[in-house]
Amino acid sequence: MNFRQLLLHLPRYLGASGSPRRLWWSPSLDTISSVGSWRGRSSKSPAHWNQVVSEAEKIVGYPTSFMSLRCLLSDELSNIAMQVRKLVGTQHPLLTTARGLVHDSWNSLQLRGLVVLLISKAAGPSSVNTSCQNYDMVSGIYSCQRSLAEITELIHIALLVHRGIVNLNELQSSDGPLKDMQFGNKIAILSGDFLLANACNGLALLQNTKVVELLASALMDLVQGVYHENSTSKESYITDDIGISTWKEQTFLSHGALLAKSCQAAMELAKHDAEVQNMAFQYGKHMAMSHKINSDVQPFIKEKTSDSMTFNLNSAPVVLHQEFLGRDLWIKQIGEAQEKGRLDYAKLRERIKAGKGVTSAIDLCRYHGNKALEALESFPPSEARSALENIVFAVTRFS
Amino acid sequence: MASRWWRWRRGCSWKPAARSPGPGSPGRAGPLGPSAAAEVRAQVHRRKGLDLSQIPYINLVKHLTSACPNVCRISRFHHTTPDSKTHSGEKYTDPFKLGWRDLKGLYEDIRKELLISTSELKEMSEYYFDGKGKAFRPIIVALMARACNIHHNNSRHVQASQRAIALIAEMIHTASLVHDDVIDDASSRRGKHTVNKIWGEKKAVLAGDLILSAASIALARIGNTTVISILTQVIEDLVRGEFLQLGSKENENERFAHYLEKTFKKTASLIANSCKAVSVLGCPDPVVHEIAYQYGKNVGIAFQLIDDVLDFTSCSDQMGKPTSADLKLGLATGPVLFACQQFPEMNAMIMRRFSLPGDVDRARQYVLQSDGVQQTTYLAQQYCHEAIREISKLRPSPERDALIQLSEIVLTRDK
Numbered sequence: 001m002n003f004r005q006l007l008l009h010l011p012r013y014l015g016a017s018g019s020p021r022r023l024w025w026s027p028s029l030d031t032i033s034s035v036g037s038w039r040g041r042s043s044k045s046p047a048h049w050n051q052v053v054s055e056a057e058k059i060v061g062y063p064t065s066f067m068s069l070r071c072l073l074s075d076e077l078s079n080i081a082m083q084v085r086k087l088v089g090t091q092h093p094l095l096t097t098a099r100g101l102v103h104d105s106w107n108s109l110q111l112r113g114l115v116v117l118l119i120s121k122a123a124g125p126s127s128v129n130t131s132c133q134n135y136d137m138v139s140g141i142y143s144c145q146r147s148l149a150e151i152t153e154l155i156h157i158a159l160l161v162h163r164g165i166v167n168l169n170e171l172q173s174s175d176g177p178l179k180d181m182q183f184g185n186k187i188a189i190l191s192g193d194f195l196l197a198n199a200c201n202g203l204a205l206l207q208n209t210k211v212v213e214l215l216a217s218a219l220m221d222l223v224q225g226v227y228h229e230n231s232t233s234k235e236s237y238i239t240d241d242i243g244i245s246t247w248k249e250q251t252f253l254s255h256g257a258l259l260a261k262s263c264q265a266a267m268e269l270a271k272h273d274a275e276v277q278n279m280a281f282q283y284g285k286h287m288a289m290s291h292k293i294n295s296d297v298q299p300f301i302k303e304k305t306s307d308s309m310t311f312n313l314n315s316a317p318v319v320l321h322q323e324f325l326g327r328d329l330w331i332k333q334i335g336e337a338q339e340k341g342r343l344d345y346a347k348l349r350e351r352i353k354a355g356k357g358v359t360s361a362i363d364l365c366r367y368h369g370n371k372a373l374e375a376l377e378s379f380p381p382s383e384a385r386s387a388l389e390n391i392v393f394a395v396t397r398f399s
Numbered sequence: 400m401a402s403r404w405w406r407w408r409r410g411c412s413w414k415p416a417a418r419s420p421g422p423g424s425p426g427r428a429g430p431l432g433p434s435a436a437a438e439v440r441a442q443v444h445r446r447k448g449l450d451l452s453q454i455p456y457i458n459l460v461k462h463l464t465s466a467c468p469n470v471c472r473i474s475r476f477h478h479t480t481p482d483s484k485t486h487s488g489e490k491y492t493d494p495f496k497l498g499w500r501d502l503k504g505l506y507e508d509i510r511k512e513l514l515i516s517t518s519e520l521k522e523m524s525e526y527y528f529d530g531k532g533k534a535f536r537p538i539i540v541a542l543m544a545r546a547c548n549i550h551h552n553n554s555r556h557v558q559a560s561q562r563a564i565a566l567i568a569e570m571i572h573t574a575s576l577v578h579d580d581v582i583d584d585a586s587s588r589r590g591k592h593t594v595n596k597i598w599g600e601k602k603a604v605l606a607g608d609l610i611l612s613a614a615s616i617a618l619a620r621i622g623n624t625t626v627i628s629i630l631t632q633v634i635e636d637l638v639r640g641e642f643l644q645l646g647s648k649e650n651e652n653e654r655f656a657h658y659l660e661k662t663f664k665k666t667a668s669l670i671a672n673s674c675k676a677v678s679v680l681g682c683p684d685p686v687v688h689e690i691a692y693q694y695g696k697n698v699g700i701a702f703q704l705i706d707d708v709l710d711f712t713s714c715s716d717q718m719g720k721p722t723s724a725d726l727k728l729g730l731a732t733g734p735v736l737f738a739c740q741q742f743p744e745m746n747a748m749i750m751r752r753f754s755l756p757g758d759v760d761r762a763r764q765y766v767l768q769s770d771g772v773q774q775t776t777y778l779a780q781q782y783c784h785e786a787i788r789e790i791s792k793l794r795p796s797p798e799r800d801a802l803i804q805l806s807e808i809v810l811t812r813d814k
Contacts, residue, residue: 076642083645162608167599168584185600186582190641193578196608197638200615204624204631212627213619220612227520227605 052394053114056387060117061139080191083183090176092184093164101157112156112259113149115287115391119280120145120266121384122376128271140384144206144269151202151215152262158195159222163229164188211265218261225254229314238343239313239334241327244364247319252285255292260284279378283388286372291395292316293365300349300358301398310345316364321357362398369396494801494808498538501545501557502565505537506530509566512613523598523606524613527573531589536572537565539670539698539805543691544677545798546790551682553794560621561677567630568673570614575637577607582641583728621680629676633669640664644730647750654749655736659700666706667699690789694802697786702809704779707732708772711763713813726759733778735762738771776810783810 087095121140136143165185168178175181196219203212228250242250252260263284267277296315312318322330337348352358369392376392379385506528515521544561548554579585580593581600587593595603611634618630643661648654663671674695678688710725711734725732729752731739739745742765748758766772783806790806793799 076639079642079645159608162604165581165601165604167601169599182584189578189582189604190638190645192604192608193638194642196611197635200631200634203615204628207624209619209622209624209627213616216612216615216619220609220616223605223609223612224515224517224520227517227602227609 048397049394052387052390053111056114056118056391059139059384059387060114060121060141076194077191080187080194083187087176087180087184087187090180090184091174092166092176092181092188094161094184094188097160097164097188101160111291111391112262113153115259115284115388116149116152116262116266117141117146118384118388118391119263119283119379120149120270122379122382122388123267123270123272123276123280124380124382126270126272126276142269144208145266147202147206148211148262148266148269151199152258154195154199154202155215155219155222156258158192158199159219159226161188161192161195163226206269208269210268214261214265214268218258221253221257221261225250225252225257229254239318239322239330241322242314242319243323244316244319247314247316248289251289251292251316256285256288259288276378279375282375283372286368286375287388287392287395290365290368290372290392293361293368294395294398297358297361297365297398300353311349317352317357317361319357320360320364321352321355324356324360365398366396369393492797492801494542494804495538497797497801498541501541501562502534502537505534505566505569509570512566512570512617513610514613515609519598520602520606520609523594523602524609526594526597526606527576527588528569529589534569535702536670536673537569539695539802540565540568540673540677542798542801542805543674543694544681546793546796546802547678547681547687547691549796549798550687550794551684554681558680560623560626560680563617563621564626564630564673564676564680567614567617568633568669570610570617571630571633571637572669574607574610574614577603577610579641581607623680625679626676629672629679633672636664636668636672640668647731647752649750651739654731658731658733658736662700662703663696666703667696670699670702671695687793690792693789694786694806697782697789698802698806698809701779701782701786701806704733704775704782705809705812708734708775708779709813710734711766711772723759723763726753726762729753733775734766734769734771736771737774738762738766738769741765741769741771779810783807 084094084098120142124140125137125142138146165188166175166181168182168185171178171181199215203215206212260281261284263280264277267280272280293316296312297317299309299311299315300317325333333351334343334348337344337351372392373389376385376388509528510525513521513524515524541557541562544557544564545555548557548561576588577594580588581595581603584595585593586596593603594606598606618627621627640661640663643657643664646657648657671692672695674691675688678691682688707725710723710732726735731749735745735749739749745762745765748755748762751758753759753762786806787803790799790802
C-alpha cells in the first residue's frame with residue numbers, strides 16, 4: 001500500500017460529517033483549515049495555483065521520490081487509522097484533522113516539502129561539495145535534502161495532530177461520550193508522538209548535528225506558536241488584545257519558523273556558507289508569512305462567501321482592524337454583532353471590510369512577498385528559482 | 400501506562416546498611432550450599448541478557464523455580480553476590496550521594512534549557528522538574544559515566560557532555576510522563592495535581608512537546624552523531640512501547656514476551672541507551688558500550704517489574720495514589736500474567752481488559768491468592784543478577800560498586 005492508497009482508505013474509517021463544530025475549539029480548526037487548504041485559498045483561480053505547483057513538482061522530480069513518507073506505511077499508523085473510526089459521530093477534532101489530511105493531502109504535504117526541495121535545487125551544490133557526494137544527487141537534489149523535506153512535513157503534520165487535543169472539562173454532552181473524547185485525545189497524542197519520533201529518527205540519520213539543532217529549535221518555535229493559538233484570553237473576550245507586530249512574532253513561530261529553518265538546514269546539508277543559509281532562511285520565512293496572510297484574507301475578499309462562514313478572530317485582517325479602530329471600539333463592534341449569545345459573522349465581516357484591516361493585510365502580504373523575492377536574488381537564475389518566484393507571485397495575487 | 404519511578408522520590412526509606420557479608424568466610428555461598436549456588440550461577444551465566452528468543456519465559460521461570468525452590472525469597476538474593484561489597488576495598492557508601500556529586504544544579508540547568516518567553520508555558524514545562532526526588536535515572540547515568548571513565552583510563556573527570564546526557568535523559572523521561580498523564584487521564588503525580596488537571600489537556604500536550612524539543616536541542620549541541628542516534632532510539636521506543644500497550648495477545652507465551660518488550664521500551668530503553676551514550680562519550684571500546692547497555696537494560700526491566708509488584712503489595716498511603724492503577728487502565732502486568740497460570744478464568748478478564756464491573760477487584764484477589772507477586776519478584780531478581788554480572792566486568796571503582804548496590808536497591812525498595 002503506497003501513501004496515496006493509504007490516504008484513500010481513510011475516508012472509510014471516518015464516515016459522515018458530524019454536526020456543526022463548536023466555537024470552543026474553532027480557533028484551532030480555523031488554523032488547521034487555513035493551513036491545510038492552500039489550494040482553494042491562494043488565489044481566485046485554483047487552476048493557476050495548481051499549475052504553479054504542478055510545474056514545480058516536475059522540477060524536483062515529484063512525486064515518486066518524495067511521496068514515500070515511509071513511516072506512514074507502518075503498522076502503527078494502520079492501527080491508528082482503524083482506531084480513528086471509533087471517533088465517528090463525535091466532535092473530536094482529530095476527525096477533522098484526518099479528513100483534512102485526506103482531502104487536502106496534496107496541499108498539506110506538498111508545499112513545505114516542495115519548497116525545501118526547490119530551494120535545494122536552486123542553490124545547487126556548494127563549491128566545497130562539488131568534488132564529493134554528487135553520486136547521490138537526483139534531479140539536482142541530494143538524497144539527504146529529500147529526507148529533510150520529509151522530516152519537515154512530519155513535524156508539521158505532528159503538530160497539526162497535536163493541535164487537535166480537547167480539554168475534557170470543557171466538553172458538552174453533544175460533543176460525544178467522554179470516554180470517546182478521551183480516546184480521541186489518546187490517539188491524537190500517540191499519532192503525533194509517533195510522527196515526531198520518526199522525524200527525530202530521520203534527523204539522526206542525517207548525521208549532521210547542526211541540522212538536528214536547527215530542526216529541534218524549529219519544533220520548539222512551532223510548539224510555542226501553537227500554544228499562542230490555543231491560549232484563551234484572560235479577559236472574557238474572544239479575541240486577543242495584540243498589535244500586528246506581536247501577531248507577526250507569534251505567526252512566525254507557528255507558521256514561519258519550521259519552513260525558514262528547514263530551508264536553512266537544506267543549505268547546511270549542501271555545505272553552503274552562512275550568507276546563502278541566511279537567504280534561504282529569509283525566503284522560507286517571508287514566503288510562509290505571505291502565504292499565511294493570504295489565507296487569512298480570503299474570507300474577506302471572496303465574493304460568494306457564505307453568510308454562515310466563520311473566520312479566525314485573531315487573523316491578520318482582524319488584528320489590523322482592531323489596531324486601526326482601537327480595542328474599545330472593536331469590543332463594541334463584537335458586542336453589536338452578537339445576538340442571543342451567538343456571533344453574527346456576516347455582520348462582523350462587513351464591519352471589518354468597511355475598515356482598513358483588509359487592505360492593510362493585503363499590503364502586508366505583498367511586503368513579505370517582496371522580501372521573499374529579494375532573498376531569491378542571491379540564488380543563480382534557474383527553473384527552480386523561477387518556480388520559487390512563481391509561488392510567491394501566486395500567494396500575493398488577489399485579483 | 401505511567402512509569403512509577405517517582406515513587407522512589409517520596410519518603411524513600413532505604414538507608415545504607417551497616418551489615419557485613421555475614422558469618423563465615425567472605426566467599427561463603429550461603430544456606431544453599433556451594434553446589435546449589437554454583438548451579439544457580441551456572442544457569443544465570445548461560446543466559447546472557449535473558450534473550451527473549453531463547454526460551455519462552457513462562458517455561459523458563461517454571462524451570463528455574465522448580466530447580467531452585469528456595470531462592471524466591473528476596474533476602475536470599477544478597478548471598479548470591481557476597482563479593483560485591485568487598486571487591487574494590489572501598490568503603491560502603493550511599494550510591495545516591497555518590498551520583499549526586501556530579502548532578503548538583505541538575506534541575507536548575509534543565510530549567511535553563513527551557514528558554515521560553517511565555518510565562519505560563521514555561522511554568523507548565525518546569526512543573527515536574529521540582530527537584531524533590533532522588534532522580535533515579537540521572538543517578539544511574541552519572542555513576543555509569545564515572546565507572547566507564549575509570550575503566551577506560553582511570554580518569555576521575557566527568558565530561559560536561561556526559562552530564563548533559565543525564566540532563567537529557569531526565570527531560571525525555573519527563574516529557575513522556577506529561578503525555579502519559581493525559582493519555583491515562585491521571586489526576587495526581589508525586590502527590591500533586593498533574594499538568595493536564597491544572598492547565599488542561601491541550602496545553603499539557605504542548606508542554607510535553609516543548610520539553611522534548613528542548614532535550615533535542617541539548618542533544619544536538621553535544622555534537623556527537625553517534626550519541627544522537629542512540630538517544631533518538633529512546634524516543635522511538637517510548638512511542639512504540641505505548642503502541643504495544645494498545646494491543647493484547649491471546650497466546651500465553653506471546654503475552655509474556657509482549658509484556659517484557661513493552662517494559663523494555665517504556666522503561667528500560669531510556670536507561671540502557673543513556674548508559675550506552677555516556678560510555679560512548681567516555682570510552683572508545685565497544686565492549687564497554689555493550690556492558691553499559693546491558694546493565695541499564697537489565698536494571699531498567701527489573702525496576703519496572705518491581706513497580707508492577709508494588710502496585711499489588713504497597714498500601715495506598717505509601718503509594719500516594721490508589722493501588723491497582725494498571726488494572727484500572729486495563730493493563731495486565733507481570734503479577735497478573737503469572738497469576739493467570741493458576742487461575743485460567745483470568746484469561747477472559749485479561750482479554751476484555753478488566754472492563755466489566757468487579758473485574759479489577761476480582762483480578763486483584765486472584766493475584767494475591769496466587770504466587771504471581773513472588774514469581775515476578777523472582778524474575779526481577781534474575782534481571783538484577785544479570786545487571787550485576789555485566790557491570791562487574793568493569794574495572795573496580797566506587798561508582799561501579801554503587802551501580803551494583805543500586806540494582807539491589809531496585810529490588811528492595813517499597814515504593
